Amino acid sequence: MIESWVIADDGTAPVAAGTVREALRERIGRGRLETWLVGSSGRSLVVLTNTERALVMLLADEGDPGEHAVDPEARGASAGFVSANGQYDAYPNADTVPLGEALSIVEHIVRDGTWPPAHTGSLIADR
Template sequence: MWVMHAGNDTVRNPGGDTILRTVEAAVSRAQGEIWLEHPGGPILGIVLGRTRAMVLRVAESGDPGYHAVDPAAPPAPSDVYTLGNGQADEYDDRDTVEAHQVVPIVSHFLLTGEHWPGVTWHNDGEEV
């Protein structure tokens, strides 16, 4: 059973189609914060900017997890990411992926609970 937090709304046990439509709408609006949780893990978090997205995947709450990265992108921010609480964040482009990659990431996550192999993932538990 999934729980989806999209902005200020929480939906318990949404179907995969509902989740994907919500994600597609956020990508189209070029803004949004979405969290997908499964009891006992895993958790996928997405924060969308205009053209890029921060995507996090953790096994359970408190796990440092992974985030999707773009090693070819510059180590400087080009987007602003507005969280559901109104806070505006900036992330280096290298620590985000292109927004069009979010739907395949979510589709794969819903089917497997794992990372989509179409992007690079950084283990946030490793020392830098």
């Protein structure tokens, strides 16, 4: 069975892999920089962005520290990551990926249920 994903605060309709990028871009355009997607298997996928870079985390279940996509060649840090609760954070660029890449990763996870092959060697398990 293929896992379905729902944007947590946008109702109960599943989001399709072919439309998830646009859904996230619309949310970002409205200033909603944090998005949680919940999978039918109980997994969660979070995207937190500053509109240029994004933190992408996949959690197996509640309480799982998860794993996140990284950009090991990136240097410096970026600010402007605003959580839904108003918390303002900065992250090392190595712990985030460019927004376009983040959207591709999310699309792949929603479609195939796994990290894209190009990223399986570039994940940090926060376990």
